[in-house]
Amino acid sequence: MRVLKAGYEILTPISENGIKELQHIERIGRVCYKSEDKITDDGESAKKFVKMLIANGHEAMIEHGTLSVLFTVDRGVSHEMVRHRIASFAQESTRYVNYSKEKFGNEITVIDIENGICGDGKMKNTDADKIGEIHAEWLDAMRDAERHYMKMIACGASPQIARSVLPNATKTNLIITANYREWRAFFKLRTAPSAHPQIREVAIPLLAELQKKIPVVFDDIRAYENA
Template sequence: MKVVSPAFEILTPIDGIEILKTIEAVGRTCYKSEDKITDDSCVNFVQGIINRGHEAVIEHYNITVRLTNDRGVSHEEVRHRIASYAQESTRYCNYAKDKFGNEITYIDIRGGMELDPKVSKLDVAIQSQIYDEWVDACLDAEKHYNKMISLGATPQIARSVLNNSTKTEICITMNIREWRHFFDLRCSPAAHPQMREIAIMLLKAFKTMIPVVFDDLYKKYVTDAKTE
């Protein structure tokens, strides 16, 4: 059994200013105001687009990321309809083979426990007991998975005993407008704690790499929520 933290990798090369310039070039078509484009006009133009809610313009740029999180979280990620997905398949990946270290990899639940408004307030000793129960359940699932494989079961049959904490990698491509929608839903305190964990991590990266576009969401869910 292996336990890892959630993680992400941004696969699309990101040049924040060039993204804004592309959006500006598209957006100014609506007003035929291309003559107002300067070296730095894109920042204020895109800020205005966001402020006015004219977000159809920012659909003209896609970003692809690879997220490493648990399968429970991935079921929520794929509910975003304006997106494309490619996900690690438990039907074909045989985790009992050397390629996967002959073990199941699980996403650590500690981060989710810290963001859960009820669990985070429990006594530390109780939290430790909860975590130990999770570890025991994961070890048990791994044992039965490996046994089923050794008996001749295919991965698509053996996967039935795996739990929601099983690590998965999922590549997601969305346009910038849908990424804003993603963050607005998935960084919210109403979202699942482990969904929030990975979403806030990614929002911080997007905000750092792309000027203006994610500033309001960063302020709403990171600065104001004091998640840093």
């Protein structure tokens, strides 16, 4: 059994300083105001314009920008992610993938709960020994699940039947493609202190990276700072 940390990879190429992405929105949005004459090559007009759109709630214009992100998370987190209805998804299938095969190392992969525990406000007073005990118990449960899964496959069960014993912690790859407006909604909900600590584990660093790479679009989202 493999134990992995959660992570993500931004699949959509982002231009240097994210200016082209803003200029694309500016080009489209200025049609509304017939202010195309105000476009400047250096991207400064685009920054100002997109900032104005967001401040005025004219977010329909930022739907013209999209991003695809590949997440490596557990199936519990992926279940929360796929509730975002305005996004498009592609997810590793537990119906077709057979983890008993050589190419998966004849083992299941699970996402470690360690970072989730650290980020869980309700567990912040739990002492280190108890956390060690909780983690050891979890590992035991994961190994049990793996053993049952492999045995069922060995007895002739198809992966789509044997998957019934796979835990929520099973690692999955999930790609989300969404427009910037939807990503903003996603980040507001999924970086907030009320969100699950394991979705925050990927949502907070992804938001921080996008804030560095694309100016303006995500700058006002600071939900994670209210922890």
